[in-house]
Amino acid sequence: MRYELYYWPGIQGRGEFVRLALEDAGAPYRDVCRRSNRAPESPQAFAPPFLKAGKLVIPQTANILLYLGPRLGLAPGNEAQRLRLHGLQLTIADWLSEVHDTHHPIAASFYYEEQKAEARRRAGVFLAERLPKFMAYFERAVDERFSYVHLSLFQMIEGLQYAFPNAMRKMKFPKLRKLHERVARRPRLAAYLSSKRRIPFNQHGIFRRYPELDERS
Amino acid sequence: MRYELYYWPGIQGRGEFVRLALEDAGAPYRDVCRRSNRAPESPQAFAPPFLKAGKLVIPQTANILLYLGPRLGLAPGNEAQRLRLHGLQLTIADWLSEVHDTHHPIAASFYYEEQKAEARRRAGVFLAERLPKFMAYFERAVDERFSYVHLSLFQMIEGLQYAFPNAMRKMKFPKLRKLHERVARRPRLAAYLSSKRRIPFNQHGIFRRYPELDERS
Numbered sequence: 001m002r003y004e005l006y007y008w009p010g011i012q013g014r015g016e017f018v019r020l021a022l023e024d025a026g027a028p029y030r031d032v033c034r035r036s037n038r039a040p041e042s043p044q045a046f047a048p049p050f051l052k053a054g055k056l057v058i059p060q061t062a063n064i065l066l067y068l069g070p071r072l073g074l075a076p077g078n079e080a081q082r083l084r085l086h087g088l089q090l091t092i093a094d095w096l097s098e099v100h101d102t103h104h105p106i107a108a109s110f111y112y113e114e115q116k117a118e119a120r121r122r123a124g125v126f127l128a129e130r131l132p133k134f135m136a137y138f139e140r141a142v143d144e145r146f147s148y149v150h151l152s153l154f155q156m157i158e159g160l161q162y163a164f165p166n167a168m169r170k171m172k173f174p175k176l177r178k179l180h181e182r183v184a185r186r187p188r189l190a191a192y193l194s195s196k197r198r199i200p201f202n203q204h205g206i207f208r209r210y211p212e213l214d215e216r217s
Numbered sequence: 218m219r220y221e222l223y224y225w226p227g228i229q230g231r232g233e234f235v236r237l238a239l240e241d242a243g244a245p246y247r248d249v250c251r252r253s254n255r256a257p258e259s260p261q262a263f264a265p266p267f268l269k270a271g272k273l274v275i276p277q278t279a280n281i282l283l284y285l286g287p288r289l290g291l292a293p294g295n296e297a298q299r300l301r302l303h304g305l306q307l308t309i310a311d312w313l314s315e316v317h318d319t320h321h322p323i324a325a326s327f328y329y330e331e332q333k334a335e336a337r338r339r340a341g342v343f344l345a346e347r348l349p350k351f352m353a354y355f356e357r358a359v360d361e362r363f364s365y366v367h368l369s370l371f372q373m374i375e376g377l378q379y380a381f382p383n384a385m386r387k388m389k390f391p392k393l394r395k396l397h398e399r400v401a402r403r404p405r406l407a408a409y410l411s412s413k414r415r416i417p418f419n420q421h422g423i424f425r426r427y428p429e430l431d432e433r434s
Contacts, residue, residue: 046311046350046351055297056297059304059308060303060304060307062307063300066300066303080272083273086277086283087275087280090277090280091263091276091277101318101322105322105323105335106335106342107338107346109342110342115338118335118338121323121324121332122323122324125323125324125326125327129324134263141260141261141263
């Protein structure tokens with residue numbers, strides 16, 4: 001099966017969570033809008049990313065990973081385990097939305113500069129209350145056994161260290177740090193991360209580096 | 218199987234989407250924290266609601282409905298259909314989070330009064346851009362065949378009409394309006410809605426009526 005991933009060109013964004021799974025598994029896929037100016041649209045999806053797999057059109061990142069997990073060897077087949085991983089992945093989705101809203105608390109359709117004051121307030125609460133709560137949860141909840149959730153947690157830590165280097169330097173998360181290092185060393189993933197297929201973090205994506213939103217060093 | 222639903226007492230909130238499914242199906246369940254002051258906590262859940270089903274602890278509303286759907290006769294058994302419904306449900310979850318953020322755009326831990334100015338800005342964009350986009354998507358995407366997604370859409374419309382009566386009065390959504398009426402007439406659901414088990418909408422839940430956030434009449 002050759003999968004087709006539809007996502008915005010030019011940013012990692014939510015699509016990256018799907019890319020990491022496909023790349024780590026060495027699955028054949030086409031990153032459809034990567035070099036085009038077409039908007040990734042389908043009447044079946046409210047928003048990108050969505051995945052085409054044969055006749056299926058699957059919207060929503062966590063839903064795509066629910067589908068791909070067992071097929072790519074990145075999740076066990078039994079229902080209890082799949083529900084457990086999916087619950088973790090949905091919590092990562094919530095976490096990611098909160099990261100987005102640190103720089104866009106009023107509207108995704110406004111520029112950052114139009115909501116800078118609100119962003120400062122929201123980012124402050126995010127770093128003080130929410131980030132430690134999410135990190136503590138995943139320190140406790142993450143499994144030993146490798147799955148697509150590990151790839152997504154790798155991406156969260158990678159992105160958070162890009163966006164909030166000072167805040168992240170002060171936080172203690174030994175298990176997640178080890179997980180991040182272990183995932184980065186996986187051969188296919190390491191090859192992907194150092195390839196041109198990996199879009200660099202930038203100021204258009206979900207993780208953005210605005211020093212005024214980070215803690216002081 | 219007797220299910221146990223864990224959610225905050227005193228509000229409909231996210232737990233209500235699970236209650237509607239259990240009630241419509243006539244499934245035996247216990248609303249565990251309903252009359253207690255205990256916080257609904259489990260190391261396996263980042264936040265409520267979560268469902269206990271035998272040995273399983275299932276967090277995240279959409280994940281719970283993914284599990285319950287086929288068991289309660291509220292979703293077909295085949296994978297393609299289940300993924301499709303789950304994609305819709307996850308989009309409802311995103312929509313609901315945006316409703317929440319109309320009155321709490323900075324932090325859930327602050328009072329509304331501490332973020333009133335930001336709430337006005339965010340609610341304005343929500344009503345002008347986001348609400349019409351979500352409504353148009355579901356007008357187009359909703360299936361004829363009844364499922365748990367219909368119950369959730371009923372709840373969205375019910376809640377939005379409570380929170381934003383003026384904005385909703387101006388919107389055209391004939392299919393969703395018909396769906397809302399049809400769902401409200403389902404015998405077990407109608408009995409639930411007029412019972413004391415249905416917590417009334419109030420100013421502590423996700424849907425809140427702050428006239429200053431609605432459009433003018």
